[in-house]
Amino acid sequence: MKNTHRTLVSLSARAVRPLVAAIACAGALSATAPAFAADFDGARIEMTMPFKEGGGTDTWGRFYAPLISEQLPGQPVVVVKNIPGGGSTSGANQFQLRAKPDGRDIFASSGSTMFPYVLGDKRVKYEYKDWTAVLASPTGGVVYISSDLGVKNVAELVKLKDADLKYASQGATSLDLITLLSFEVLGLDVKAVFGMKGRGEARLAFERGEVNIDDQTTSGFIKKVQPLVDEGKAVPLFSWGVLGKDGKIQRDPTFPDLPHFVEAYEMVHGSAPSSERFRAWKSFFVAGYAAQKGLFLPKGTPDDVVQAYQEAASKAVAVPGFKEKAQDVLGDYDQAVGEEARMMFAEAVSMDDEAKGWVINWLNTKYSAGLQSEE
Structure with a gap:
């Protein structure tokens, strides 16, 4: 019995050593990599479009949807959902109320959506200052x-x-x-x-x-x-x-x-x-004009998801041939991504009293x- 006990202890020790090493290795990796990096493999991203099909913003959103999809982790499907009405306030109100902060909901905005907000239109139930901008497209x-x-x-x-x-x-x-x-x-x-x-x-x-x-x-x-x-x-x-x-x-x-x-x-x-x-x-x-169209994430979206979208937008506009492909939709204007886009929208919706x-x-x-x- 004593020999058997020593054998079991010895086997247990040998079994534990690799487990301890694995845990230590995982700990070391966690110090250099994010614990919950965004991944949209198999996900369906819904882009709320507060205009009817075929308009300028709808054309813009449908141009960007596959480009963002290609650059997001997991290459999820990005689907445009048109919710027209109220001069674009209906779709914006619905996004404010229902969008989940997990990266599966994004919003396509236009100047027509920002104007009622700035002017205090009674139809507006959305709050731009709650949302995070990841992309802005200017025109002239x-x-x-x-x-x-x-x-x-x-x-x-x-x-x-x-x-x-x-x-x-x-x-x-x-x-x-x-x-x-x-x-x-x-x-x-x-x-x-x-x-x-x-x-x-x-x-x-x-x-x-x-x-x-x-x-x-x-x-x-x-x-x-x-x-x-x-x-x-x-x-x-x-x-x-x-x-x-x-x-x-x-x-x-x-x-x-x-x-x-x-x-x-x-x-x-x-x-x-x-x-x-x-x-x-x-x-x-x-x-x-300067930030006429934009892509937004809802309030409470985690930093890793925001970063994933920001990187996706940056990569999308940097793909060789992008400017030629975008000529008819975006013109020759540089696209604003991340902090630059947020700066533009902050100025647009922060008019002094x-x-x-x-x-x-x-x-x-x-x-x-x-x-x-x-x-």
């Missing part, structure tokens, strides 16, 4: 006038002081708010003609001579307005510009010879803008917008 635009007005560039805007200026708009609180605000900041007296169904319809009104000042996004300007410029029928004044990493507005790389909006202001007024109306304009500019109070009062007074005052 140009303001131009009819050559019949006799102005050759933005430096001659003073000639339009007494001109009868008309602008075709979709609505005062639509994305056209940026343009209407720019006229106000510049000191231009422009009459808004509402009822347009889109900027394409507004451009047609310009071509028919029904209005004489207009703006188009980069793609629309290049394809439809540049021919009018070449024919001597339209004169470009300025671009909106792009937001630099330092938070300052810079010239649009697509229109390097055109002054951006801040430069245009300085040319007209002789100094940089700093009023509450300019601060309001800049917030809407960031929301509507003075600027917010001013713009709400201005919209209510000038355009009968019916917005609720903060007071």
Whole structure:
């Protein structure tokens, strides 16, 4: 019996040694690797799209969905779920209420979703400051006038002081708010003609001579307005510009010879803008152009999941041939990922109280917008 006991003890000791070594090895690995690295193998990712199929944001989301899928750990399927309604607030409200913070739910945002939030629209039940941005896509635009007005560039805007200026708009609180605000900041007296169904319809009104000042996004300007410029029928004044990493507005790389909006202001007024109306304009500019579309994760998403998405977005835009593939959807603009995207959205939705109070009062007074005052 004694020999048998010694044999069992000896066997047990030999069996324990590799187990101890394995535990020690695991402990050493845990010091250098995350304990719960994100992995979406076999998962189904749902991208909430607060617009109907076929629109600009839907096209953007469906462009990015397979690219993000390819770069996420486990290469999960990314499915776009369209929830239109309420000017995109319905889908955003549902995401706020139902999205789980496990990386299986993501949200595709647009300036049309940010504007109601910034303006305190009563339909808004979502909180951008709860969400984490992982990707932002900018776009650009140009303001131009009819050559019949006799102005050759933005430096001659003073000639339009007494001109009868008309602008075709979709609505005062639509994305056209940026343009209407720019006229106000510049000191231009422009009459808004509402009822347009889109900027394409507004451009047609310009071509028919029904209005004489207009703006188009980069793609629309290049394809439809540049021919009018070449024919001597339209004169470009300025671009909106792009937001630099330092938070300052810079010239649009697509229109390097055109002054951006801040430069245009300085040319007209002789100094940089700093009023509450300019601060309001800049917030809407960031929301509507500099960070027009974005990808968000819900409140409470773990750091490892956020990091996985951030790395996936970074890898997606760095894939050889990405810019050529993205040309028709994204244009030539650099995509903002991670902290840069978060900085942009933070500025877009953090308008100071003075600027917010001013713009709400201005919209209510000038355009009968019916917005609720903060007071």
